[in-house]
Amino acid sequence: PKPNGDPSAMQMKSYACQRRTPLKHHNSFLTEALEILSQNAEYNDNEGRSVAFRRAASVLKALPHRVKTIEDLRCLPCLGDHSQRVIKEILEDGSSREVESTRQSEQFQTMKALTGIFGVGVRTADRWFREGLRSPDDLIRTGQQLNRAQQAGLQYYDDLQKPVTKAEADVISDIVEKAVHAVLPGAEIQLMGGFRRGKEVGHDVDFLITHPEEGKExxxxxxxxxxxEEQGLLLYQKTTRNSYLEKMDGPARPPNNMDRFERCFSIFKLQKSAVRCKSNSTASVEDVSRGGENERPSEHHSEESGWRAVRVDLVVSPYSQFAFATLGWTGSKLFERELRRWAGQEKHMSLSSHALYDSKQNLYLRAKTEEEIFAYLGLEFIPPSERNA
Ligand code: DCP
Ligand code: MG
Structure with missing residues (x-):
């Protein structure tokens, strides 16, 4: 038998948080198709179906080899009939009719375009779709009522569509670090989300901020x-207060994936020269804090100016919750979801980005590191680079 050629030779665990999922894998030709169906289910407000396709895709990401025949799927968990049918068709014909017709459909394309606008969720996009709108331009043309976030989303639409590179994320890290240390020396800043998992590009840049002296944050x-703002580095920001109270948000509340930290959804104005400087390793934060000249009231086209807009999320966590916040903000989204499902279903515990509550012992389990949390959950530690479920 070929090494790694036989899936029955390895035991695929059924929760994504029990498995190592690297960023680069062997089955993108299948996972991309399943993820189209997952996304389409999400657009149709069918969460169960969406998660089922996402779990199926995730199992294939963890395989150490490329799937060649339907036989390779024997013994794999999380592959429902529908996913298996789609995989079989792709293996036999090179593509799946359902996936291709979904991809081409007006609803799918419209939902993708409209939910791609910062500040627009599935429900709003769906309402606009049913009213006959098809693109960001249609929103402007028909003079839709937009909130402040959506206005910024349209204004910087082109920039925010472009992936953020690791080099850009590093420049923004320097800026955020400088800002945080200017207002609170001793504070700690950590790059989160996809970049912490080793991704080379992302849709935004996520940061977690804390201070070793509880309360200072x-x-x-x-x-x-x-x-x-004083440095002219923000194009948009909306801060929500910390609303976490252990007594209310702990065991009494169902596990919820929205956390309650003080959080800032923002759009940064990033000077392109700073990214080039940084790449040439002669970076200085002074280079990045120059205000912009070519600002235009309506749409921004970054080709014509020296800067681009970048989505940045800032989260502040009390030190005592930092390990939970770190785990909760590293992702991937499916990995997080599976961790919470594992905790609830297998351990009678409730995990959030704030705490871990043990319902059998009726107590909160304190942790200083991610490793301790995995240990409480009876899971092998999975490093961030292997959480790309
Ligand atoms: N997160 C989560 N559930 C949500 C939103 C966020 O668990 N509903 C966590 C996991 C994510 C992290 O926060 O990894 C950051 O969210 P992003 O949407 O920025 O996701 P990523 O950083 O993983 O991906 P991208 O590269 O697209 O930014
Ligand atoms: Mg992110």
């Missing part, structure tokens, strides 16, 4: 955003 966000 209170009220930090407005200070950070004021500093950034």
């Amino acid at each position: 209170e009220g930090l966000m407005p200070k950070i955003t004021n500093w950034l």
